[in-house]
Amino acid sequence: MAETKPRRKLAAILAADVVGFSKMMGQNEDRTLNNLKSCRAITDESIENHHGRVFGSAGDSIIAEFASPVDAILSAVEFQKNLRDRNQELDFADQMQFRVGLNLGDVIVEGDNLYGDGVNVAARLEALADPGGICVSGKFHEEVRRKLDLGFVSKGSQEMKNIEEPVTTFMVELGSVSNVLESVSTSQGITVTNPPADPVDESDLKPETKVPAIAVLPFTNMGGDPEQEYFADGITEDIITNLSLWRTFPVISRNSSFSYRGKSQNLKQVALELGARYIVEGSVRKGGNRLRITAQLIDAQEDHHLWSEKWDRTLEDIFDVQDEV
Structure with missing residues (x-):
């Protein structure tokens, strides 16, 4: 058989x-x-x-x-x-x-x-x-x-x-x-069963009652190596994704943030256009087998640096450092 x-x-x-x-x-x-x-x-x-x-x-x-x-x-x-x-x-x-x-x-x-x-x-x-x-x-x-x-x-x-x-x-x-x-x-014609919240006109809210939003601008590729563009973008997108998991504050969408890619603009103006108070920005630089990544959190309204950090790693640690950032 x-x-x-x-x-x-x-x-x-x-x-x-x-x-x-x-x-x-x-x-x-x-x-x-x-x-x-x-x-x-x-x-x-x-x-x-x-x-x-x-x-x-x-x-x-x-x-x-x-x-x-x-x-x-x-x-x-x-x-x-x-x-x-x-x-x-x-x-x-x-x-x-x-x-x-x-x-x-x-x-x-x-x-x-x-x-x-x-x-x-x-x-x-x-x-x-x-x-x-x-x-x-x-x-x-x-x-x-x-x-x-x-x-x-x-x-x-x-x-x-x-x-x-x-x-x-x-x-x-x-x-x-x-x-x-x-x-x-x-x-698909499916009715959403969650009860809608009472509509709120944000213009009626006092500024101090609004939850401030945060925007993550595309990290700059300082080394000029086009192959590192995907890595710089990946770090930016990872931060946006992970911040979005926290529902404590609004996070500006990737598409809106990436519209400022490669542009040099006043952060106060960028924050105003995006409707965000806080800005995360950073850079990636490659030298041989080494990577240097910097990141800063800025209060654009007050023009103050709230936090900054620097990471020096090898290319073998590329995904580990993405997670760490």
Whole structure:
């Protein structure tokens, strides 16, 4: 009898797990498992609502498939937002953050399970994601970048364990997730159930009652090496993304901030045009195998430097220093 060839298909794969889960379990197993159960209710609901199917789950990990990469990323950004909202209502000990990896690739179908590089790459991407963040492959990015109003930060090609070729990677900017989900819900005829807040005319607020906004201007490439432009942009976008995770103050969008790229302007004027009080700016300089990165936080209204820092690293530490900044 001839051996049956395995069935294959193209699928969008979502891989996720909890940041620091083993440490949490070591501290308090019962509390950790209760929190995991609550978080899984959030993640699984989003996956199901966006036509996904969980086919792998061990401990704190989730592996799910989607027929559409758009559905996959909408599910991921939705549950990351909902998890972030949950965390803000809880004590630190009860908070959980997930990393998410998304890949589009060929997989082998075996019963209810899927196998192959399409799944393995998603798992490797998940490990590269920031806590509370989403990392996608180049193939996945190409499919969704024109379909949704999401920002992406290129992280270049990454070597991955047991994957033959380097994988192009992108981080998802999560600052505008609420607007993206709302626009998708509206286009699909879904009613948003959250009660609208009472409308407030900001012009009626006293200046001291407004929460000051912060803008991160594109870091300057001081070395003149065009290859370092992506690194300078990556640092800028990482800072915007991470600041956006804090809902204490508004963060000016990437597109608005990057309109000042390569321009030399008065910071007071820039802050006025962007509607921000605080400005983050910096520079990147490369010399041989060394990198120097500087960053400053400025109160543009008062024209005061509030904070500054300098990092000297080697090129081998390029991604570590991005995270540190």
